[in-house]
Structures are given as structure tokens and as C-alpha cells.
Amino acid sequence: xxxxxxxxxxxxxxxxxxxxxxxxxxxxxxxxxxxxxxxxxxxxxxxxxxxxxxxxxxxxxxxxxxxxxxxxxxxxxxxxxxxxxxxxxxxxxxxxxxxxxxxxxxxxxxxxxxxxxxxxxxxxxxxxxxxxxxxxxxxxxxxxxxxxxxxxxxxxxxxxxxxxxxxxxxxxxxxxxxxxxxxxxxxxxxxxxxxxxxxxxxxxxxxxxxxxxxxxxxxxxxxxxxxxxxxxxxxxxxxxxxxxxxxxxxxxxxxxxxxxxxxxxxxxxxxxxxxxxxxxxxxxxxxxxxxx
Numbered sequence: 001x002x003x004x005x006x007x008x009x010x011x012x013x014x015x016x017x018x019x020x021x022x023x024x025x026x027x028x029x030x031x032x033x034x035x036x037x038x039x040x041x042x043x044x045x046x047x048x049x050x051x052x053x054x055x056x057x058x059x060x061x062x063x064x065x066x067x068x069x070x071x072x073x074x075x076x077x078x079x080x081x082x083x084x085x086x087x088x089x090x091x092x093x094x095x096x097x098x099x100x101x102x103x104x105x106x107x108x109x110x111x112x113x114x115x116x117x118x119x120x121x122x123x124x125x126x127x128x129x130x131x132x133x134x135x136x137x138x139x140x141x142x143x144x145x146x147x148x149x150x151x152x153x154x155x156x157x158x159x160x161x162x163x164x165x166x167x168x169x170x171x172x173x174x175x176x177x178x179x180x181x182x183x184x185x186x187x188x189x190x191x192x193x194x195x196x197x198x199x200x201x202x203x204x205x206x207x208x209x210x211x212x213x214x215x216x217x218x219x220x221x222x223x224x225x226x227x228x229x230x231x232x233x234x235x236x237x238x239x240x241x242x243x244x245x246x247x248x249x250x251x252x253x254x255x256x257x258x259x260x261x262x263x264x265x266x267x268x269x270x271x272x273x274x275x276x277x278x279x280x281x282x283x284x285x286x287x288x289x290x291x292x
Contacts, residue, residue, distance in 0.1 A: 012097070012161055014154050017139065018090040020123040022131040026287055027083045028278045031134075032237035033075030033227075034196075035189045039098060040068040040090040042076065043108060043116055047084035051076050055228040058105060063113070067164075069102040071189060073227050075237075080278065087116050091157065097165045106164060115160040122156065125149035135245065187212065188226045191219075195235045199242045202262040205232055240276045243269070247285050254281050 018038055022045075033052060042051060044060040051058050051066060052075045059079075060066060068074045078084050108116075123131060125146035127139045191212055195203060208231060209219050223231045239261050246257045258269035274280050279287065 012093060012095040012158050014091050014093050014157050016092040017153060019136055020119065020131060021088040022120050023086045023088065024132060025078050025084050027078050028080055030077035030277065031075050032241035033073055035071055035073055035192060037070045038090055038092045039070060040088065042066050043087040045085040045087055047082045048079050049076055049084050049086055050079055052228060055225055057228060060105060063108050065106050065108050067101045069099060087120065089157065100168050101164055109167060112160050112163055115156045118156045119153055122149045122152045126153060188222050192234065196238050199238045200260050203235060240273060243273060244284065247281060
């Protein structure tokens, strides 16, 4: 008898892992937001998370997840009342069926919760990068990995996504047709990138419009319909997010941070910081020390 080898079809393939996080947030945590060209899965493990997906603000309760499609603006914050925990996975994949999951709040089945836990366990076996550290640009491999850890991460994530795709269609999509064409989406991404790169400065709304040759009314419309807030609101959130990072890094005092971020005085910086976070810079620094 002549046996014939049957190549296995790959319905979904995870090409790259960009980040694996398990976060434990303070109740007033807020992240300014970002765009990127890969998928990001957010799972509310404990308590509630408020997320932005494009122009929508959504509430994730414990046990729910959301999949952000590539180039979708997104941010995340706690509700201000209770500290929350989350799993965040970002990855690359060409699987078109993932778009059927994007734009939905999904109640995570028990099997998928178990798979998420296994992914976190294997991430600790594979990488030395702290899972609770934000702004991790690259996962660092351990010198001595547990055998098969990276492959299991891939297998578990692919199994998780297959299970979600099979369960898909039961929850109505929250996505609406984009009011923008691809050129406008690209422009919005470019403007946000410009603001993030110039966060240590004093970009005005008028200067921003001139920089991108956009009228003030068009700029307001681009941000209102694409993100759900104004351009300067986004810019100010970026400043506060950078200020938090600088405070955590403990390399500069509050006066130096205020000066670097373009505030007229440390007093104005402190008022702006408290309005955005509910804490003064000193109180935020103390909260970081208490977490150590």
C-alpha cells in the first residue's frame, strides 16, 4: 500500500507576537491611545475597563474581550472607582476571519479564559520582559527558555482565535461604516503620530492645521469622527501619558518634567495633571512607590 501525505490546511496563522501583557491598574489609570498596524486583543480579567475603539467608547466588564483591528485608534482607562486587571495580546496575522470578531464585545467562554491563562504562563517561560511593564517595544527572550514555550504561545493563541471565530456572529457588531476613506485614515494616523512625536513641545491647533494643510473645521471633523475627541484633547492626553512615564522613570523632578513638556509653570502642570488623573504629580509618584 502506498501512503499519501496530506498537508494540513492552516485556517489561521500567527506570524508574530508583538507584546504579551498582564496589567494590574490603579483605579484612575488612563492611557492616551495609539494606532498600530497589528491586531490587539484586550481582555478584562477583573473589574471594568473603559476602552475607545475608533469613535466608540465601550465598557468591558470582567470576562469580556475586544479585538482591535489594525490601524484602529484605541485607548483604555479604568472607571475611576475600582482597580482593574487586564490581559493584552498584540500580534500579526493575515486571517481575514478576524475582521468578523473586530468591533464586538465578546463574552469570553470558559475554554478561552483557560487558554489566556496558559498564554500568560508560557510567556513567563519564554520571555524575561515584565508582563506588567507598559511601553514594551520588544519581547526579550530568556537565555534558557522552557522547551516549547514560544510554540505553545502560538498554538494557544491560534486555538483561542479559532474558538472565538467559531463562536462569532452571535454578538452584533459595534462597528459602523467608516466616514473616512483610506487617505483620511492615513492622514489621521499621521497627525496623531506627529502630536506624539512632538509631545515635548507646544504645538497649537492652528500650527497643526498649517502643518498638514487642513482647515480648522476639517481638522475638528477628522478627530471628532475618527477618535471621538478633539486634536488638542488627544495632544494633552499624550502629554499626561508621557509625564506619567517620566515620573515612573524618576530621572527628572516635576519642574524639569513641566519644562520638557511645554507647560508654562510647574503649578500649571500640576493642575493639568490632577484634572486628567485625579491626583497631583506627588500623589501619583507616591502611588507608584506603594506598588513597588
